Amino acid sequence: MSGHSKWSQIKHKKSITDQKKGALFSKIARALTSAARAGGPDPAANAHLRAAVLHARSFGLPKDNIARAIRRAAGGAGADSASDFLYEAFGPEGVLILIEGITDNKNRSLAEIRKILGDHGAKFSDPGAVLWNxxxxxxxxxxxxxxxxxxxxxxxxxxxxxxxxxxxxxxxxxxxxxxxxxxxxxxxxxxxxxxxxxxxxxxxxAKTQIALSAAGLTALISLTGALSDHDDIQEVYTNAKPA
The missing domain is CATH 3.30.70.980 (YebC, transcriptional regulation domain)
Known part of the structure; x- marks a missing residue:
């Protein structure tokens, strides 16, 4: 087994400041609700939810907030109507990008993400044109x-x-x-x-990666940063080789 896998990706990680903590907690709560909706509300029987709970705890999300986020997936009063999305895009120098998130208004999210991509010289791809990799x-x-x-x-x-x-x-x-x-x-x-x-x-x-020029890498970091700052986006993945 090789000690170096192809997993390395360009992923923008925001520093946690008091100003951003509320937005971060909101994203974490959405991820909890999404995991519970997909695989059930019991962490013992839902590995994705168990991972989401551990992740939430590591960032200091209060226990009551965690429980509330999981309950939202069950329906009834206060139920969450958000849905998951996975968008595909082409970035600088043809780099492949996956954008994963949760939204309660897909049309709004789609329009806002399209604008972010356009502002950074990127665009949505046809379905499957990126995901295959x-x-x-x-x-x-x-x-x-x-x-x-x-x-x-x-x-x-x-x-x-x-x-x-x-x-x-x-x-x-x-x-x-x-x-x-x-x-x-x-x-x-x-x-x-x-x-x-x-x-x-x-x-x-990413099954295969591509090398970007210094300018392309700088442009990609700017793009992934802008995408990650969007409230509906949970993760951004690319097939760019690390610098």
Whole structure:
């Protein structure tokens, strides 16, 4: 197994300030509701919801807010009418982009995202023109500092023995890639071997990547930043090679 996977993507991560915390909590709550709607309200039986709950806790979302977001998926009073979306686009120098989000007004979101793309020289693609190059994967994160008694070789051997599909070392951390149905099992095997993990997550893996020029990479970072700042957008994935 190679220590460097094709998972690396350009993803804009916003710093959490008091001014942005409300918007961030709103996005996290929407993700909880979406996961509960798709797979049921019981985290024990819904791996995606379990990951979303752990993610919410890691950002300090209050317990009552988490419970309320999950209840919205059940219907009745206060039910959430939002729906998921996955848009495909071409970015600078032909880079492929997937835009994943949740909205209560698809027409509004579509128009606003189209404007963001146009302002950055990008455009929506035909359905399937981008998605073919991506597949859904699970991710488990391992940090060196969380398992100080294990050597790097021991961590990587544990990752392989746990049944990971691939992994990538990023400084003092490892991004462990799994098939979506195996994420929790891989995480449990790592924990059983003495390797602590962060909360799992799910995302899209680019099968092939392309290299961008310095100008193209700068333009892409600007675009993904603008997209990620949109309230309805949860994640942005590309097939750009890291700089």
């Amino acid at each position: 991506f597949e859904k994967r699970g991710l488990v994160f391992v940090r060196r500092e969380d398992s100080p008694d294990a050597t790097e070789d021991q961590i990587e051997l544990a990752v392989i023995d746990a049944g990971a599909r691939d992994y990538e070392k990023d400084g003092n951390s490892w991004i462990v890639e799994t098939l979506t149905g195996e994420t929790e099992r891989v995480r449990e095997r790592l924990v059983a071997s003495g390797i602590r993990t962060k909360e799992p997550s799910y995302g899209y893996h």
